[in-house]
Amino acid sequence: MDEEYDPTRLGRRERDILALERRGFPGPGAKERAVREELGLAPVRYYQLLNALLDDPRALAHDPVTVNRLRRIRETRRAER
Numbered sequence: 001m002d003e004e005y006d007p008t009r010l011g012r013r014e015r016d017i018l019a020l021e022r023r024g025f026p027g028p029g030a031k032e033r034a035v036r037e038e039l040g041l042a043p044v045r046y047y048q049l050l051n052a053l054l055d056d057p058r059a060l061a062h063d064p065v066t067v068n069r070l071r072r073i074r075e076t077r078r079a080e081r
């Protein structure tokens with residue numbers, strides 16, 4: 001069944017990206033493999049979408065714990081540059 005478009009809610013792909021970020025991965029390459037196999041995205045595109053998602057208020061409303069954790073990591077990495 002198709003979802004009805006609602007501009008106040010995240011789309012399926014955005015929700016799937018956040019769900020992937022909630023998971024733990026056992027070793028190097030496992031996350032990138034999951035990105036390709038489960039989402040059908042190249043890792044570079046995935047990280048572009050994820051970065052944009054972290055600035056989306058809908059993402060914060062959907063999963064505040066994950067979004068805030070990833071925002072902290074992003075800010076720490078930016079400060080280290």
